[in-house]
Amino acid sequence: MSRLTNKRIVLGVSGSIAAYKAPDIVRRLQDLGAEVRVILTQGGAQFITELSLQVTSKNKVYHNLWDKEAELSMGHIELAKWADVILIAPASANTLANLTAGKANDLLGSVVLASDAPILIAPAMNQQMYNATSVKDNLTTLKQRGVQIINPEHGVQACGDIGEGRLAESDEIAKQVGLMFQSNKLNGKKVLITLGATIEAIDPVRYLSNHSSGKMGMALADACIESGAQVTLIIGNISTPISEPSKQISAISAEQMYQAVMENIDDQDIFIACAAVSDYSIKNPKNHKIKKSDQTLTITLTPSKDVLKAVCNLPQKPLCIGFAAETQNLLKNARNKLKNKGCDAIILNDVSKDDFGFKSDENEVIFIDQKGSLKLAKNSKQKLGRKIIEIIVDKFYK
Numbered sequence: 001m002s003r004l005t006n007k008r009i010v011l012g013v014s015g016s017i018a019a020y021k022a023p024d025i026v027r028r029l030q031d032l033g034a035e036v037r038v039i040l041t042q043g044g045a046q047f048i049t050e051l052s053l054q055v056t057s058k059n060k061v062y063h064n065l066w067d068k069e070a071e072l073s074m075g076h077i078e079l080a081k082w083a084d085v086i087l088i089a090p091a092s093a094n095t096l097a098n099l100t101a102g103k104a105n106d107l108l109g110s111v112v113l114a115s116d117a118p119i120l121i122a123p124a125m126n127q128q129m130y131n132a133t134s135v136k137d138n139l140t141t142l143k144q145r146g147v148q149i150i151n152p153e154h155g156v157q158a159c160g161d162i163g164e165g166r167l168a169e170s171d172e173i174a175k176q177v178g179l180m181f182q183s184n185k186l187n188g189k190k191v192l193i194t195l196g197a198t199i200e201a202i203d204p205v206r207y208l209s210n211h212s213s214g215k216m217g218m219a220l221a222d223a224c225i226e227s228g229a230q231v232t233l234i235i236g237n238i239s240t241p242i243s244e245p246s247k248q249i250s251a252i253s254a255e256q257m258y259q260a261v262m263e264n265i266d267d268q269d270i271f272i273a274c275a276a277v278s279d280y281s282i283k284n285p286k287n288h289k290i291k292k293s294d295q296t297l298t299i300t301l302t303p304s305k306d307v308l309k310a311v312c313n314l315p316q317k318p319l320c321i322g323f324a325a326e327t328q329n330l331l332k333n334a335r336n337k338l339k340n341k342g343c344d345a346i347i348l349n350d351v352s353k354d355d356f357g358f359k360s361d362e363n364e365v366i367f368i369d370q371k372g373s374l375k376l377a378k379n380s381k382q383k384l385g386r387k388i389i390e391i392i393v394d395k396f397y398k
């Protein structure tokens with residue numbers, strides 16, 4: 001997995017002469033797998049055209065807080081929520097001052113305030129400006145608030161001065177953004193994740209399955225890989241690209257998934273059962289296509305083996321996290337599942353909604369364990385994946 005695969009980056013480009021390097025920064029981020037949306041400040045637009053940034057980012061460039069069309073759907077809030085990270089490069093002295101003061105008088109300031117995404121800032125300015133007490137103070141304040149600063153370089157500047165203030169190299173900026181997502185929280189841990197839908201053959205042509213896309217499981221896998229874990233994926237039928245786990249096994253039917261899990265569970269520290277495994281399998285699937293007739297056709301189903309329960313009952317069980325896809329009596333059903341299966345936590349998702357859950361890139365879940373429940377509001381599955389892994393680390397490894 002590239003370090004920024006599936007990551008959504010809002011790049012703020014402000015009024016520094018170095019803004020002409022912004023398309024290159026966009027490219028470097030894309031090379032690492034990121035999707036980039038650019039906010040161009042009024043100052044930034046003096047140094048680089050909207051068109052260059054639109055072409056390189058392959059997205060509309062955002063510049064106007066008062067865009068009536070975009071704000072029909074609260075565009076600035078949408079953009080703030082969309083971002084996994086906000087990078088401001090180059091960051092002018094003026095933009096640094098605005099951010100420090102918490103100003104929301106332009107689109108970039110408003111998005112920064114409305115977002116919970118981490119912020120990285122790459123200042124670029126004349127060396128005298130960079131060494132001004134007010135700029136230094138602003139950078140110190142921003143750092144204290146958790147903003148990460150990508151230090152400028154020393155060298156010859158556009159104005160002819162020699163000193164500190166040149167924008168960091170694009171590769172270095174992209175690398176720093178990539179490192180934002182790396183941690184060692186699960187270093188040395190082995191995690192086994194099942195994901196996707198199972199397929200139960202009725203005959204060689206028809207099957208019984210469900211709408212699971214595997215996106216939530218893959219987001220969890222990404223978050224585990226970023227946290228340093230060794231990840232094994234047991235993959236059913238999915239419609240999402242596969243990240244780069246340590247090991248991957250294809251398991252199409254519920255029985256295959258059960259076998260694959262049991263063969264690989266021994267030395268695992270964490271088991272995340274995210275696959276939508278069919279509760280029932282077809283009794284006596286046919287070897288040939290069933291021919292159409294006027295007669296009623298009865299297909300007999302038999303209960304499939306319960307993968308999660310089997311792992312929870314192992315004498316040396318790993319930490320077991322299950323998923324409950326429910327359409328009614330959500331909390332009650334999820335709590336019953338937590339108890340009946342004997343797992344450490346259940347992640348409940350309501351799959352009756354059209355705008356999140358199955359197939360969607362977004363989800364809304366409730367993390368339930370013995371001590372209580374925690375609602376994680378609707379967000380991208382990638383963000384939720386990282387949040388869920390953070391919760392698991394906080395609750396079980398601290």
Ligand SMILES: Cc1cc2nc3c(=O)[nH]c(=O)nc-3n(C[C@H](O)[C@H](O)[C@H](O)COP(=O)(O)O)c2cc1C
Binds near residue numbers: 016017018124
């Ligand atoms: C030719 C020229 C070059 C400039 N270069 C920089 C620069 O490199 N860094 C900086 O902080 N400001 C620079 N400025 C000043 C900013 O463009 C100015 O403060 C502007 O208001 C910044 O707006 P913004 O922060 O909203 O983008 C420059 C101004 C001019 C006219």
